[in-house]
Amino acid sequence: MAVLAGLTVSGLLLLFLGENPLAAMGTLFGSLFRDSYTFADVFVKATPLMFTALAFAFTFQANLFNIGAQGQFYIGAMTAVGCSLLLQGKMPGLLVLVISAVLTILFGGLWGGLVGWLKARFNANEFLVSMMSTYVALNLMNYLLRTFLMEAKGEYPQTDALDSAVWLQTIIPGTRLHTGFILAVLSCIGIWVLLYKTPLGFRIRAVGQGKDAAEMAGINYKTLYVVAFFVSGALAAFGGFTEVNGVQHMLVQGFNPDVGVAGIGIAILANGNPIGIIFAAILFGALKVGGTIMGQLSGIPSSITELMLGSVMVFVILAYYVREKLEDRREKTRLKKAVSV
Amino acid sequence: MSAPPFVELRHISKYFAKVIANQDVSLQIRKGEVLALLGENGAGKSTIMKVLYGLYKAEEGQILIDGEEKVIHTPKDAMKLGIAMIQQHFALVQAHTVTENIILGLVHGRFDITHYDKIVAELAASHGFDVDPTAVVSELPVGVQQKVEILKALYQNAQLLIMDEPTAVLTPQESDVLMNFVHQNTRAGKAVVFITHKLREVMEVADHIVVMRAGKVVGDLRKEETNEIELSKLMVGREIHDRTYVEDAVFESQPVGLALQNVSIRDPKENIFRIKNISFQVHKGEILGIAGVSGNGQSSLCDAISGYRRLTEGKILLNGQDITEQTARERIERGIGYVPSDRQRFGLILSMKLTENMFLKSSFEDTWVKHALIDRKRLDAYTAEKIRAYAVKATGPDAVARSLSGGNQQKVILAREVDRGSEVIIFDQPTRGLDLGAIEHVHRTILDEKKKGKAIVMISTELSEIFGLSDRIAVIYKGEILGIYRNHDLDTHKIGLLMAGYTAETR
Numbered sequence: 093m094a095v096l097a098g099l100t101v102s103g104l105l106l107l108f109l110g111e112n113p114l115a116a117m118g119t120l121f122g123s124l125f126r127d128s129y130t131f132a133d134v135f136v137k138a139t140p141l142m143f144t145a146l147a148f149a150f151t152f153q154a155n156l157f158n159i160g161a162q163g164q165f166y167i168g169a170m171t172a173v174g175c176s177l178l179l180q181g182k183m184p185g186l187l188v189l190v191i192s193a194v195l196t197i198l199f200g201g202l203w204g205g206l207v208g209w210l211k212a213r214f215n216a217n218e219f220l221v222s223m224m225s226t227y228v229a230l231n232l233m234n235y236l237l238r239t240f241l242m243e244a245k246g247e248y249p250q251t252d253a254l255d256s257a258v259w260l261q262t263i264i265p266g267t268r269l270h271t272g273f274i275l276a277v278l279s280c281i282g283i284w285v286l287l288y289k290t291p292l293g294f295r296i297r298a299v300g301q302g303k304d305a306a307e308m309a310g311i312n313y314k315t316l317y318v319v320a321f322f323v324s325g326a327l328a329a330f331g332g333f334t335e336v337n338g339v340q341h342m343l344v345q346g347f348n349p350d351v352g353v354a355g356i357g358i359a360i361l362a363n364g365n366p367i368g369i370i371f372a373a374i375l376f377g378a379l380k381v382g383g384t385i386m387g388q389l390s391g392i393p394s395s396i397t398e399l400m401l402g403s404v405m406v407f408v409i410l411a412y413y414v415r416e417k418l419e420d421r422r423e424k425t426r427l428k429k430a431v432s433v
Numbered sequence: 434m435s436a437p438p439f440v441e442l443r444h445i446s447k448y449f450a451k452v453i454a455n456q457d458v459s460l461q462i463r464k465g466e467v468l469a470l471l472g473e474n475g476a477g478k479s480t481i482m483k484v485l486y487g488l489y490k491a492e493e494g495q496i497l498i499d500g501e502e503k504v505i506h507t508p509k510d511a512m513k514l515g516i517a518m519i520q521q522h523f524a525l526v527q528a529h530t531v532t533e534n535i536i537l538g539l540v541h542g543r544f545d546i547t548h549y550d551k552i553v554a555e556l557a558a559s560h561g562f563d564v565d566p567t568a569v570v571s572e573l574p575v576g577v578q579q580k581v582e583i584l585k586a587l588y589q590n591a592q593l594l595i596m597d598e599p600t601a602v603l604t605p606q607e608s609d610v611l612m613n614f615v616h617q618n619t620r621a622g623k624a625v626v627f628i629t630h631k632l633r634e635v636m637e638v639a640d641h642i643v644v645m646r647a648g649k650v651v652g653d654l655r656k657e658e659t660n661e662i663e664l665s666k667l668m669v670g671r672e673i674h675d676r677t678y679v680e681d682a683v684f685e686s687q688p689v690g691l692a693l694q695n696v697s698i699r700d701p702k703e704n705i706f707r708i709k710n711i712s713f714q715v716h717k718g719e720i721l722g723i724a725g726v727s728g729n730g731q732s733s734l735c736d737a738i739s740g741y742r743r744l745t746e747g748k749i750l751l752n753g754q755d756i757t758e759q760t761a762r763e764r765i766e767r768g769i770g771y772v773p774s775d776r777q778r779f780g781l782i783l784s785m786k787l788t789e790n791m792f793l794k795s796s797f798e799d800t801w802v803k804h805a806l807i808d809r810k811r812l813d814a815y816t817a818e819k820i821r822a823y824a825v826k827a828t829g830p831d832a833v834a835r836s837l838s839g840g841n842q843q844k845v846i847l848a849r850e851v852d853r854g855s856e857v858i859i860f861d862q863p864t865r866g867l868d869l870g871a872i873e874h875v876h877r878t879i880l881d882e883k884k885k886g887k888a889i890v891m892i893s894t895e896l897s898e899i900f901g902l903s904d905r906i907a908v909i910y911k912g913e914i915l916g917i918y919r920n921h922d923l924d925t926h927k928i929g930l931l932m933a934g935y936t937a938e939t940r
Contacts, residue, residue: 307741308771
């Protein structure tokens with residue numbers, strides 16, 4: 093219901109532009125179904141978002157804030173592209189992909205784990221440190237794109253295209269939907285199992301919800317901080333791998349610049365639940381794809397999608413607050429009725 | 434008398450979500466009298482006074498001052514009407530002096546502090562208080578801090594003084610001094626409301642008694658018309674007697690379960706010793722009671738034994754083995770159970786379910802893990818069994834810890850620690866804030882564990898509890914143990930002196 097409220101509010105904003113909001117919304121959502129390519133693209137867009145959202149949600153369970161998913165995403169992308177370019181042609185494509193995936197997880201995890209270590213050792217503010225680490229990663233990528241990773245032609249700050257042997261397989265022919273999407277969904281399920289069904293996940297949530305009681309129970313929160321950030325960084329980095337090897341097939345400067353921030357929004361929208369993230373990411377993907385088309389067709393600036401996403405988020409957060417207050421009031425009236433009987 | 438009472442509360446009802454704190458409460462407070470508001474923990478006596486003082490807003494009912502209906506929105510309104518309240522946890526600025534605390538908010542612009550120092554000194558002297566106006570509050574003992582709180586109220590010429598469980602933080606001797614003051618105050622024509630759950634205090638200090646139970650007024654009588662037994666019947670619905678200690682000489686022949694040797698912990702930031710040179714032995718099957726006013730190192734002692742803090746000096750031995758270097762987790766595995774005083778912060782994760790809280794100390798063990806996943810069914814069954822065995826009032830293993838009452842939360846912690854503490858169990862203020870039913874249950878549990886041969890350390894500020902359960906009693910004062918005695922070698926007077934720091938030498 094909150095989602096509808098958010099969309100309605102942004103629809104009202106459209107009126108200011110002198111446009112018919114209902115028609116615009118119709119175009120937006122209708123366009124998604126015009127052909128299989130567009131429809132599949134929703135899930136293509138959702139894939140990296142699922143990874144960055146998972147990254148934020150995972151550390152959030154430990155009451156930590158990983159704002160560096162964007163940078164970890166780039167680290168993953170760099171690792172993937174470097175590994176692919178280096179090894180392609182020299183060994184079977186599938187093997188290259190597996191090695192790239194493993195290295196991505198490793199380097200992304202280390203990059204993120206560093207933030208966790210700084211928090212554990214020095215009680216650094218992980219919010220700020222992780223945010224800053226994104227700029228470091230970004231500049232590192234820009235540097236590499238002009239030097240070691242630069243294309244043979246030397247014209248633009250980007251890499252050569254990847255050999256098709258190391259592309260992630262397309263699932264539905266005629267679309268861009270690749271196996272990365274399946275990996276994303278599996279990751280969401282896997283993280284859900286880890287968090288809610290394993291002792292390690294329990295300890296991470298315990299530290300997030302009651303650090304003092306957890307410490308008294310013999311749980312070492314410092315180790316867990318590092319572990320949480322390692323996993324988080326690895327997840328975001330893996331998103332970079334899926335984008336590079338699944339969609340872009342190369343590394344271009346400044347690609348997917350808002351995947352980190354959008355991931356945070358999705359995680360909040362899903363209330364930190366990994367399964368909810370699957371659906372929230374798809375919603376975001378739909379709004380992104382539909383919004384771009386709507387912009388092309390109707391002349392409404394596509395930035396309206398950002399407005400819509402933002403207002404949806406605000407209403408979801410408000411919904412939680414309102415629901416709690418209503419519960420309280422309901423309990424009180426129930427008590428009064430019981431007493432006066 | 435036809436004059437209206439100073440304060441009258443009529444048909445006050447106050448609800449919190451899911452709880453009826455006060456239901457149709459009516460009472461009168463007269464000048465020149467002490468009204469004792471008696472009830473066990475959770476009866477609603479603090480709540481009704483907080484409604485009067487403007488901290489809570491009542492759902493129904495009226496407040497009348499001198500016969501006129503008044504609206505009290507905030508404590509400021511209450512203070513203007515001459516009502517002052519002294520909370521259990523003082524509202525003093527620790528870094529300021531006595532005078533600065535007393536005139537806080539009442540003086541504006543430029544002024545000469547020594548002028549006010551003199552006023553405060555005179556005020557203190559006129560009431561027989563030995564308080565230095567220029568002393569910094571953080572350096573004063575708790576009993577004196579309470580006097581500062583009282584002076585604050587007197588300075589504002591409070592006509593009604595509400596005191597919430599004032600003797601909880603005092604030694605027996607300090608309590609006597611407080612009672613004296615209360616009598617003096619009423620003789621001077623003021624009114625005092627004394628909130629307490631201790632029957633003995635009520636008979637000592639009250640002129641008029643209002644008994645509350647489960648949010649309702651169940652008794653409104655003059656002291657002359659009643660006695661402790663009748664009051665206890667009103668308070669809980671049956672007679673209660675203080676637990677009497679059953680002499681046990683067997684434990685001395687048992688091996689030593691827990692031993693501390695010259696244990697000290699120094700706080701590096703403030704450069705003082707939180708506990709210094711503590712040595713004692715607890716035999717298997719013995720209850721060592723540690724008495725002392727709160728804030729004298731009890732928490733640090735618990736931190737030392739549980740492994741939460743490292744020792745600066747000294748050794749700790751469990752069944753003869755040195756565990757000084759072992760982490761909290763290792764000690765839990767060795768069988769040390771710990772029921773902390775700050776239950777909601779260190780004992781439970783309030784936002785988690787009961788099952789998860791029971792799992793809190795077991796997450797490293799294989800017993801609860803099946804194919805790398807938590808064996809939820811087994812955990813739920815275990816938790817459900819404990820809920821039944823300890824009569825915990827909860828909807829089931831899935832209930833969120835926060836939804837339980839204080840007494841039931843404590844039962845959950847007990848169930849867990851009793852199971853985990855196979856060798857040693859430490860209880861820190863185990864019955865604070867609990868209703869009488871829960872208190873009895875906790876005491877029975879402690880005695881059961883003693884019978885199983887565990888070494889038990891029980892830290893408490895309630896002397897009736899200390900005397901009722903302990904085989905031996907140690908007194909802690911400013912981080913040091915002032916002496917360890919057999920139960921029958923101590924009485925209230927002697928222990929009171931020890932709690933205030935007077936050892937045999939300094940007496």
